[in-house]
Amino acid sequence: MALLDVQNLTFSYPERETPALSGVNLRVERGEFVVVCGGSGSGKSTLIRHFKSALTPHGQRQGQVYYQGVPLEKVDLRTQASQIGFVMQQPAQQLVTDKVWHEMAFGLENLGLELEDMHLRLAEMASYFGLQSWMDRNVWELSGGEQQMLNLASVMAMHPEVLVLDEPTSQLDPMAATEFLHAIQRLNEHMGLTVVLVEHRLDEVFPMADRVVVMEGGRVLWDDTPRRVGQATADHPLAVCTPVPMRIFHGAYGTGTCPMTVKEGRAWLRQYQGKSSQAQPEPTTPTADLPVTLEAREVWFRYERHGADVLQGLNLRVPRGQIYALMGDNGGGKSTALSLFSGANRPYRGKISVYGRDGKEYKGNSLAGKVLGVLPQNPQTLFVRDRVEEDLWELLRDLPLSQEEKNARLDWVVEQTGLEGLLGQHPYDLSGGEQQRAALAKVLLLDPEILLLDEPTKGLDGCSKQTLGKLLQTLTQQGKTVWMVSHDVEFCGSYAHTCGLLFGGRLVSEQPARTFFAGNHFYTTAANQMARGVFPQAVTVEDVVKACTQSQ
Amino acid sequence: MKDAFARCHPWLNLVFYLWVMGITIFCMHPVLLGLSGVAACGYLLRLRGWKGLGRGCALALPVMVLSAVINPLFSHQGMTVLGYLPSGNPVTLESLLYGLCTGGMMGVMVLWCITWAQVMTSDKIIYLCGKGFPALSLLISMVLRFLPHFTAQTQRVMEAQRCVGRDMRQGSVWQRLHQGGRVLSILVTWSLETSVDTADSMKARGYGLPGRTQYHRYRWDLRSTLWLAGMMGCGIAVLAGVATKELDMRYAPLWRMNEATVVACVCYGLYGVLCAVPLILNGVEDWKWRYWMCKI
Numbered sequence: 067m068a069l070l071d072v073q074n075l076t077f078s079y080p081e082r083e084t085p086a087l088s089g090v091n092l093r094v095e096r097g098e099f100v101v102v103c104g105g106s107g108s109g110k111s112t113l114i115r116h117f118k119s120a121l122t123p124h125g126q127r128q129g130q131v132y133y134q135g136v137p138l139e140k141v142d143l144r145t146q147a148s149q150i151g152f153v154m155q156q157p158a159q160q161l162v163t164d165k166v167w168h169e170m171a172f173g174l175e176n177l178g179l180e181l182e183d184m185h186l187r188l189a190e191m192a193s194y195f196g197l198q199s200w201m202d203r204n205v206w207e208l209s210g211g212e213q214q215m216l217n218l219a220s221v222m223a224m225h226p227e228v229l230v231l232d233e234p235t236s237q238l239d240p241m242a243a244t245e246f247l248h249a250i251q252r253l254n255e256h257m258g259l260t261v262v263l264v265e266h267r268l269d270e271v272f273p274m275a276d277r278v279v280v281m282e283g284g285r286v287l288w289d290d291t292p293r294r295v296g297q298a299t300a301d302h303p304l305a306v307c308t309p310v311p312m313r314i315f316h317g318a319y320g321t322g323t324c325p326m327t328v329k330e331g332r333a334w335l336r337q338y339q340g341k342s343s344q345a346q347p348e349p350t351t352p353t354a355d356l357p358v359t360l361e362a363r364e365v366w367f368r369y370e371r372h373g374a375d376v377l378q379g380l381n382l383r384v385p386r387g388q389i390y391a392l393m394g395d396n397g398g399g400k401s402t403a404l405s406l407f408s409g410a411n412r413p414y415r416g417k418i419s420v421y422g423r424d425g426k427e428y429k430g431n432s433l434a435g436k437v438l439g440v441l442p443q444n445p446q447t448l449f450v451r452d453r454v455e456e457d458l459w460e461l462l463r464d465l466p467l468s469q470e471e472k473n474a475r476l477d478w479v480v481e482q483t484g485l486e487g488l489l490g491q492h493p494y495d496l497s498g499g500e501q502q503r504a505a506l507a508k509v510l511l512l513d514p515e516i517l518l519l520d521e522p523t524k525g526l527d528g529c530s531k532q533t534l535g536k537l538l539q540t541l542t543q544q545g546k547t548v549w550m551v552s553h554d555v556e557f558c559g560s561y562a563h564t565c566g567l568l569f570g571g572r573l574v575s576e577q578p579a580r581t582f583f584a585g586n587h588f589y590t591t592a593a594n595q596m597a598r599g600v601f602p603q604a605v606t607v608e609d610v611v612k613a614c615t616q617s618q
Numbered sequence: 619m620k621d622a623f624a625r626c627h628p629w630l631n632l633v634f635y636l637w638v639m640g641i642t643i644f645c646m647h648p649v650l651l652g653l654s655g656v657a658a659c660g661y662l663l664r665l666r667g668w669k670g671l672g673r674g675c676a677l678a679l680p681v682m683v684l685s686a687v688i689n690p691l692f693s694h695q696g697m698t699v700l701g702y703l704p705s706g707n708p709v710t711l712e713s714l715l716y717g718l719c720t721g722g723m724m725g726v727m728v729l730w731c732i733t734w735a736q737v738m739t740s741d742k743i744i745y746l747c748g749k750g751f752p753a754l755s756l757l758i759s760m761v762l763r764f765l766p767h768f769t770a771q772t773q774r775v776m777e778a779q780r781c782v783g784r785d786m787r788q789g790s791v792w793q794r795l796h797q798g799g800r801v802l803s804i805l806v807t808w809s810l811e812t813s814v815d816t817a818d819s820m821k822a823r824g825y826g827l828p829g830r831t832q833y834h835r836y837r838w839d840l841r842s843t844l845w846l847a848g849m850m851g852c853g854i855a856v857l858a859g860v861a862t863k864e865l866d867m868r869y870a871p872l873w874r875m876n877e878a879t880v881v882a883c884v885c886y887g888l889y890g891v892l893c894a895v896p897l898i899l900n901g902v903e904d905w906k907w908r909y910w911m912c913k914i
Contacts, residue, residue: 120821147824159815162823163756164763165741171833172820178829188833206766217819224823408781440781447771447778450800452807460800461782494811509782 067135069228069260070094070117075129077112082125086112087284090129094228097258099251101271101292103304104281105529106497110264113281117230117262118150119143148177151226155233157213158206166208167201169216173224187223195219195249209396211242218249228260229253235267236498236525239396240553243267247274266527269309269592272296273326280304293324307528310556310592310607317611331596335610338600338617356385358422359516359547360407365416367402376402378571379416384516384564389538389548391558391579393589394568400551401443403568404520407549408440420516439514443521445505449493454485454504457493461511475511483507483537499530506537517541519550523557535561559583559591559605580605621665621737622903623896627842628742630849635734637853638893642726645860647867648715648875650889651722657893658729664900665736674732678725685724689717695870716869733896748832755832760816771808775801845895852892859885 072092078085087109094100102110115121116131119138131138133150154160163169170191174184192198197219200208208216214234221229231250235243247267251274253259265271272278278295280288280302288295299305300316311331315324325331361384367377376399384390394400405411406418417424420437442448451457458479462472480486483503488496493504502522509517517538523531531554538548538561552558558565558579565582567575567589575582583590583605587598590605597604601613623631642654663671691703696712703709740762747755779785784797820826859865865885866876876882891898 118822121818144824144827147822147827152822154815154819156812156815158767159812160819161763162816162820162825163759165759167835168741168744168759168833172825173823175831175833176824176827178827178831180831181833184831184833185835204766205763206770221823410777410780440778442774442778442781444774444778446808447774448782450779450804461784494807512782 068093068132069096069098069134070262071132071135072113072116073130073132075113075116075127075131077116077123077125077127077129079123079125085284086125087116090281090284090286092279092286092289094260094262096227096260097254099254099261099274099276100263100279101268101275101277102262102264102279102281103266103268103307104287105304106499106527108281109284110281111232112284114230114232114262114264117228118146118152120146121152144177147173148224149227151221151224151229153214153217153221153229153231153234155236157210157217157237160217161205161213164204164206166197166203166205166216169205170197170220170223173220177224187225191219191223194222209242211238211245214238214242214246215249218246222253226259228262230262232264233266234263235265239521239524240555241396244270247271250274266307268304268307268528272309272312292326296324296326303529306532311596313607314593314596314610314614317607318614320614328592328596332599335597335600335614338614356387358383359386359420360384360549361417361419361422362403362406362413363417363419365403365406365413365418367399367406367411367413369402376571377406377413380568380571380573382566382573382576384547384549386547387542387545388563389542389550389561390564390566391562392549392551392566392568393553393555393558398568399571400568401520404440404518404549404551408438408518437514438516438518439509439512440518441502441506441509441520441522443524445501446494448505448508452492453489454491454493454496455489457504458489458508458511461508465512475513479507479510482510482540484533497530498525499527499533502526502530502534503537506534510541514546516547516549519548519552521552521554522550523552523554531557555583555589555591559594621896622899623661624737624739626845626899627836627838628738628745629838630842630845631737631742632746633846633849634892634895635730635738637849639727639730641853641856641889641892642723642730645856645865645867646719646723647860647865648719648722649886650856650865651719651726653886653890654893655722655726655729657890657897658726658733660894661733661896662729664897665733670732674729677732678728681728682718682721682725685721686714686718689720690714693717697872712869712871712873715873719867719869737896745832745834745836748834752830752832767812768805768809772801772805775805775808845899849892849895852888856885856889856892 070093072090075087075090076085077087090113092113102114104110112123115123117138119141120143133141133146138146161169162172167188170188171184174187179187192201195215195218197216200212200216205213205216229250235246238246247270250261250263254261254274263271272292275292278288278290278292279286280295280299288298290298296308296312296316299308305313305316309326311325311328311334314331315334320334322334325334360382362380362382365377365380366375368375380399380403382392382403392400392403402411406413449457451460458476462476465472467475480489483506485504485507488500488504493501496504522534526534535557542548562579565577565579566573567582577585580603583594584603593607593610594605597610597613601610604610604613638654641650659671659675662674666674690709690713693713693716694707694710696710698711699708700711700714701709740758744755744759747758779797779801789797856865859881864876864879864881868874
């Protein structure tokens with residue numbers, strides 16, 4: 067008997083013509099790790115919300131969901147609450163109470179457990195997840211990754227049989243996301259917990275999963291082992307989300323077993339050893355003669371008078387018409403550097419100059435807006451109206467332009483960011499990638515010469531990242547400069563011209579992207595990690611594929 | 619938490635404050651006020667150091683002085699006339715005393731309230747409410763969680779708006795108001811959106827099932843019972859003194875305080891002990907530590 071069994075489920079939201087789910091069949095066996103993926107609007111979230119009566123959306127439904135052989139609506143709510151654990155997307159918004167210990171106890175209180183039982187369960191969870199030292203902290207003082215870990219621990223305290231997760235890592239930075247996914251994998255392997263995970267970081271979850279379900283337009287497209295699904299999706303738009311070794315294997319029309327991890331990929335790539343080296347990647351353009359747009363010279367900064375220096379003599383030059391990516395770990399000072407360039411903070415020593423002029427000379431709003439456009443980490447914070455078009459007009463209206471110029475500007479921006487079909491929607495209803503583009507559109511309305519982006523790929527799936535990367539490339543071709551702060555090695559490897567690595571408040575390396583990644587051992591793309599030793603200069607998937615096909 | 623009293627069971631904390639504050643307010647007796655004031659100062663010093671005590675007094679003293687000055691100007695009851703105002707109304711010793719005591723009472727209450735804020739953390743209040751009003755207790759916890767979440771989002775939205783040239787700190791009053799309204803309206807939308815997620819998370823974790831219990835991490839032990847009994851004993855003794863007029867203070871028409879009989883002195887002593895409970899707890903603890911350190 068399957069733990070969860072979806073039989074011929076068809077569901078449509080009220081007042082929508084097309085059903086969100088049509089004829090979905092899915093069986094989840096005890097102890098399985100199932101990954102559900104698909105583009106935005108493919109119905110994956112709608113499907114997993116049917117696994118719990120309390121979350122089932124309203125609308126027209128046919129078909130049935132069985133939990134341990136019993137129709138779900140006949141399973142009483144107490145059993146559902148404790149046995150079917152659910153973790154959602156937004157880490158902060160799932161938290162109900164103010165203290166970590168109270169949050170962990172919240173579900174247990176609802177189940178009506180005795181005090182002694184609760185003490186024991188909390189103790190168990192705190193030691194399993196390593197939360198002992200946080201127990202007395204306020205939940206809002208935790209980072210996004212810690213908050214999501216707390217959400218997981220509070221659900222696990224209720225001893226669920228199956229854990230259902232709806233894109234739990236989409237709001238986390240890559241480090242925290244990896245840690246979270248490993249925690250899930252550990253639960254699955256050590257405790258035999260059944261996991262149903264909706265996720266778009268497929269490169270990370272493919273090696274963990276027993277089965278991958280691909281959805282499109284409310285239907286199950288494929289439902290098979292990761293390797294076979296990888297094979298099947300090779301020509302599907304979703305392929306950009308699959309693990310890098312898989313993409314290289316399919317790109318180079320490889321034979322044999324498809325590799326899923328870098329380790330397997332290296333073993334497979336060894337067959338090209340020695341045959342290579344006629345494929346040389348295109349030389350990078352020298353940046354020394356390009357005019358400098360942004361420059362930081364010996365910049366020192368700290369937040370509090372007696373605090374530690376966050377930036378310690380930062381020197382940085384951003385050439386015009388390029389994508390410059392500043393990388394580094396959390397707390398390394400990346401976002402601080404961005405706040406100095408945007409004028410939100412001022413260095414206490416050293417100089418920030420924009421087009422050779424001191425940052426201080428730009429009074430008030432003249433810097434932010436006209437020369438610099440800043441895209442905040444959370445694009446949602448830019449929206450103030452309830453329709454995308456109104457939101458854009460809201461900003462455009464006050465600009466000193468004639469009506470024709472305004473219309474032309476709007477048309478240009480909408481075309482650049484591909485917002486045509488979305489103008490009538492509420493900005494909060496857009497998917498992560500669409501929100502990012504709508505926010506970028508708003509910044510572009512001001513026609514800034516330099517764009518500052520803070521973690522632009524956070525929460526984006528592979529396809530949206532590709533769209534964003536191409537959009538940024540188009541903008542630089544038009545003479546704009548893009549300076550971004552990012553954790554995303556793959557994205558920077560594919561699209562940035564120059565990369566800098568910030569560590570301990572200083573720039574420890576600044577090189578053209580290709581040289582940068584080819585020179586690093588750990589801080590580099592998966593494609594480079596895999597091809598190192600065979601094609602040392604290859605950084606992106608395309609590089610490796612090209613090198614493979616040319617050497618055959 | 620370093621303070622020994624703050625680490626006690628919330629019920630002990632609450633009972634202590636009810637007795638001390640209740641007696642301070644309802645028996646406006648100069649000696650009791652003095653004892654209460656000294657103990658409050660002592661505990662504040664222990665909790666926040668000289669700087670904290672100074673700040674507390676800077677808040678409490680003006681209240682006291684102001685009340686002592688203003689009361690005789692407007693109240694002319696009492697038979698001991700000290701002099702006459704330019705308006706011809708008498709200034710009496712009784713109204714001066716009454717003003718001083720009312721002010722003293724308010725000042726002492728201010729000092730106790732400062733320590734209350736330090737001792738009665740949100741956790742304890744939530745626990746205490748949970749006994750009688752479980753829904754209210756959860757609500758307090760949720761509000762305490764939501765407020766910082768909301769202010770943080772407000773900060774982020776304002777910062778993002780500044781980056782597209784919509785700075786709330788610049789422009790005419792009208793422009794600022796207009797911009798403020800826009801930010802507020804989107805924050806309302808955001809709050810609604812957020813609360814939908816929170817509600818889902820609560821439902822998913824079984825909120826609304828009958829028979830909800832309350833988790834807490836406080837332990838009631840024999841020591842708590844003993845301290846509670848002691849505090850109740852002291853409090854009841856002082857009340858008995860008041861009821862039997864052994865402790866008595868009259869302000870009008872002629873001020874008169876009880877004689878310092880043996881019973882009255884015992885009552886003073888007991889109230890002093892009651893007010894000093896936090897200090898005694900801390901003192902005993904410090905002494906024990908020092909004793910054991912010496913042994914080692």
